[in-house]
Amino acid sequence: MDWFIVITTLNLAAIYGLLAIGISIIWSSLNMVNMAHGLTFAVSGYCAWLAATYISPHPAMVLVAGIAGGAVMGAIICSIAFLPLHDRPNFTVRSLITTLAINLIGIQLLLQIFGPRMKPLPRIFGTWSVSFGDTFLTGDKLGTILTSTIILTLILVWIVKSRYGLQIRAMMQNPEGAALVGIDVRFTAMRVMIITGALAGLASVLLSQTFFVNPNAGLQPLIKGLIIALVGGLGSMTGAVVAAFIMALIEAVTATYLSGQYVLIGQFLFIIIVLLIRPRGIGGMLDEFRE
Amino acid sequence: MTDDTKQTPKMNLVGRRRFIPRPKIDGAKTFTRKRLPFSKKPILKWYAVTNPKTLGRERKIRDKRPLWWALCLPLVLILPIVFGNNTVIIAATIFAIYASINLMWNLIIGTAGIFSLATMAVVGIAAYTASYFSINFGLTWPAMLFVGTLVGLVFGVVIGIPSIRIENLYYALLTLGLVELCRVYVVQSRTLGSATGGLYGADSFIPEQFALQRPGVIIGFIAAFVLLLLMLFVYRLVNEKRLGMLLRTAREDEAAAEAMGIDYVKIRIQVFIISSAALGFIGGFYAAYFKGVSPSVFSIQTMLLMFAMIVIGGMDTAEGAVAGTGLVVFIDKILVHMGPNRIILIGLIMLFVTLFTQGGLLGIKAQFKAFRKKKKSQRRAARTQKGGEVMSEEATEIEDKQYIYYRRFDKKWRDHLKTLVTEELIEEHRKKPLGQHSDALQRLINYFRCQPLPDKYAIYEIKALREYQLVALTGVRGMPPRVVDDKIYTSLDKAYHAIFLRRMNDLLES
Numbered sequence: 001m002d003w004f005i006v007i008t009t010l011n012l013a014a015i016y017g018l019l020a021i022g023i024s025i026i027w028s029s030l031n032m033v034n035m036a037h038g039l040t041f042a043v044s045g046y047c048a049w050l051a052a053t054y055i056s057p058h059p060a061m062v063l064v065a066g067i068a069g070g071a072v073m074g075a076i077i078c079s080i081a082f083l084p085l086h087d088r089p090n091f092t093v094r095s096l097i098t099t100l101a102i103n104l105i106g107i108q109l110l111l112q113i114f115g116p117r118m119k120p121l122p123r124i125f126g127t128w129s130v131s132f133g134d135t136f137l138t139g140d141k142l143g144t145i146l147t148s149t150i151i152l153t154l155i156l157v158w159i160v161k162s163r164y165g166l167q168i169r170a171m172m173q174n175p176e177g178a179a180l181v182g183i184d185v186r187f188t189a190m191r192v193m194i195i196t197g198a199l200a201g202l203a204s205v206l207l208s209q210t211f212f213v214n215p216n217a218g219l220q221p222l223i224k225g226l227i228i229a230l231v232g233g234l235g236s237m238t239g240a241v242v243a244a245f246i247m248a249l250i251e252a253v254t255a256t257y258l259s260g261q262y263v264l265i266g267q268f269l270f271i272i273i274v275l276l277i278r279p280r281g282i283g284g285m286l287d288e289f290r291e
Numbered sequence: 292m293t294d295d296t297k298q299t300p301k302m303n304l305v306g307r308r309r310f311i312p313r314p315k316i317d318g319a320k321t322f323t324r325k326r327l328p329f330s331k332k333p334i335l336k337w338y339a340v341t342n343p344k345t346l347g348r349e350r351k352i353r354d355k356r357p358l359w360w361a362l363c364l365p366l367v368l369i370l371p372i373v374f375g376n377n378t379v380i381i382a383a384t385i386f387a388i389y390a391s392i393n394l395m396w397n398l399i400i401g402t403a404g405i406f407s408l409a410t411m412a413v414v415g416i417a418a419y420t421a422s423y424f425s426i427n428f429g430l431t432w433p434a435m436l437f438v439g440t441l442v443g444l445v446f447g448v449v450i451g452i453p454s455i456r457i458e459n460l461y462y463a464l465l466t467l468g469l470v471e472l473c474r475v476y477v478v479q480s481r482t483l484g485s486a487t488g489g490l491y492g493a494d495s496f497i498p499e500q501f502a503l504q505r506p507g508v509i510i511g512f513i514a515a516f517v518l519l520l521l522m523l524f525v526y527r528l529v530n531e532k533r534l535g536m537l538l539r540t541a542r543e544d545e546a547a548a549e550a551m552g553i554d555y556v557k558i559r560i561q562v563f564i565i566s567s568a569a570l571g572f573i574g575g576f577y578a579a580y581f582k583g584v585s586p587s588v589f590s591i592q593t594m595l596l597m598f599a600m601i602v603i604g605g606m607d608t609a610e611g612a613v614a615g616t617g618l619v620v621f622i623d624k625i626l627v628h629m630g631p632n633r634i635i636l637i638g639l640i641m642l643f644v645t646l647f648t649q650g651g652l653l654g655i656k657a658q659f660k661a662f663r664k665k666k667k668s669q670r671r672a673a674r675t676q677k678g679g680e681v682m683s684e685e686a687t688e689i690e691d692k693q694y695i696y697y698r699r700f701d702k703k704w705r706d707h708l709k710t711l712v713t714e715e716l717i718e719e720h721r722k723k724p725l726g727q728h729s730d731a732l733q734r735l736i737n738y739f740r741c742q743p744l745p746d747k748y749a750i751y752e753i754k755a756l757r758e759y760q761l762v763a764l765t766g767v768r769g770m771p772p773r774v775v776d777d778k779i780y781t782s783l784d785k786a787y788h789a790i791f792l793r794r795m796n797d798l799l800e801s
């Protein structure tokens with residue numbers, strides 16, 4: 001048992017899980033593929049950076065600024081891509097294109113405002129480390145794992161237990177039925193987008209502990225998040241968590257034993273195998289129920 | 292004005308778009324229709340209409356797109372060469388290459404309805420293979436085109452097979468991941484030029500001594516234009532023929548298509564093979580034109596731009612793909628002085644197009660027509676009121692349109708007559724039912740008299756000069772009139788007045 005692999009897997013799985021669950025929830029409840037999730041990621045990273053630079057580098061401030069930036073971005077995406085389009089024909093493709101366009105515009109704006117230079121975030125979990133045999137567990141990794149586990153658990157509990165969560169789940173199962181029993185589709189959509197945006201903001205701050213904030217920072221997480229949401233079965237939250245773990249494990253193992261350049265190939269082979277066996281992903285029974 | 296100067300009436304042209312000439316049909320001549328060589332297709336789809344004003348037969352073109360193609364394609368070829376500097380010609384070359392790629396992409400994304408994002412992956416892999424063979428084994432450029440086609444063919448089968456089993460959206464994300472995989476692999480692979488930022492040094496159809504000079508640039512542009520024509524031909528061959536028709540049927544509903552006997556697995560593999568082979572050919576051309584290839588073909592940015600081109604022009608049509616490519620390439624390559632703002636501009640256009648149009652920029656005309664039609668029918672529905680006039684839904688059922696106008700006239704007539712009815716008028720009629728009347732009364736009576744026979748009132752004489760009764764005619768020959776009420780009138784004048792009152796009552800009630 002290699003502790004390094006375990007720690008890396010947990011760390012990556014935490015961040016991937018945050019992203020993939022956001023994408024998965026958006027897809028299943030709003031029927032929309034949010035390609036601007038990566039932009040939300042970058043914007044909240046910049047918000048955190050701005051807060052750390054101009055207000056205070058206190059960890060709570062950085063976290064709150066990142067999450068707030070993500071939430072605002074989610075609301076903006078919702079009001080451009082969902083609200084005007086959701087009752088029009090061919091919504092899925094059109095919202096996909098709209099979010100792509102938002103992504104294109106937003107990244108260019110970020111480039112113009114902040115420039116292409118990378119911005120570091122303060123270490124919100126400190127710089128201490130614990131040693132496990134011959135590997136070190138640094139503070140940021142432990143903090144990331146703990147924070148995202150707590151937040152993910154809270155979100156899952158909220159979705160399962162609360163009344164708003166019930167509304168969201170109703171919309172996931174049958175949007176028209178949900179509208180018929182009096183659930184306001186627009187308000188619920190706004191709520192979903194704000195929450196998933198906040199999740200992306202959190203993931204951004206956490207990931208920026210290891211990497212840097214830059215305008216294109218959202219691209220890789222977006223693609224990985226999309227792929228994990230896809231392998232997990234769009235709409236299935238358990239599937240997304242399982243997929244996040246497996247993908248993180250594959251990444252950690254291939255990066256350690258082979259080389260960095262085989263990571264994507266390994267993950268990709270895994271996706272293809274999964275999709276060929278289960279065309280709707282690991283947990284993807286949802287669409288079958290819908291039909 | 293005097294009688295002896297003869298006045299010729301001024302004839303105004305009427306109708307919408309009256310400036311468009313409409314050839315007259317000469318009845319004496321035999322009707323012939325020219326067809327495209329080796330096919331049954333007519334060059335232009337003509338149809339005949341009767342001009343209601345002149346009552347002559349005229350010809351109209353059902354689909355003017357061939358004319359637009361015939362007008363625009365030569366312009367695309369000539370304008371950059373005659374007026375443009377090298378930058379413009381190179382931009383036009385890139386436009387032609389991208390338009391070719393987009394046409395082939397359109398076959399999959401539009402005609403077949405499979406949301407594949409792997410287009411640039413096919414092009415890039417073909418270009419990389421062709422460049423690699425050319426650099427290491429000295430392939431000449433025709434062989435590069437061949438190698439590219441071959442690679443595209445193989446790759447088309449490989450990416451085509453999962454598309455049958457995997458859902459549309461899952462497939463889109465899978466292919467997105469595939470492109471990213473290619474990019475990461477190429478960026479990291481030493482044999483494919485990770486150190487030099489691409490593979491360069493392949494053979495080219497532009498002679499060495501002309502490279503980056505005007506003759507070389509023009510040769511490159513003309514070659515790319517020929518490529519565009521070729522791809523338009525392939526597009527038309529697939530899209531307009533049997534395969535395209537089957538694909539478009541299967542696109543809407545797979546189960547229904549299968550029930551009709553369409554083997555959608557087979558046709559989808561077919562379209563993947565055709566378009567991927569063509570994309571591989573374009574990849575070979577790309578490598579031969581740029582003398583190599585860089586990892587930027589696989590970048591998400593390029594893919595987004597290509598997607599913007601298809602979306603802006605309008606999916607599912609050749610002219611949409613080409614026009615969208617033209618617009619985006621123009622913004623991206625000609626308006627360079629705008630800096631990064633041009634990407635924002637492209638994004639804004641893309642947003643506008645998806646939020647407000649249904650079929651891209653070229654679909655605006657059809658959308659506007661549909662909108663106008665909708666508004667027209669709404670207005671018609673709002674205008675129609677009850678009371679004799681024909682309701683709009685009833686109007687479509689009436690064969691004789693003259694009758695609709697009669698009903699409308701009749702309603703207006705009655706509305707006017709209602710305003711004439713006064714106490715004095717009734718008093719006047721009571722005093723003197725027959726004979727000379729005032730103008731208003733005469734108009735009322737005229738209206739009553741010219742009503743149709745069914746249900747018209749008449750006077751039935753029970754005993755001459757003493758007893759009269761009101762009856763209503765049935766309007767059917769041989770069917771006796773029915774009695775209206777049992778009231779007996781003692782004089783003819785009283786009976787006349789009773790009929791008048793009844794009629795008046797009916798008029799005011801209607």
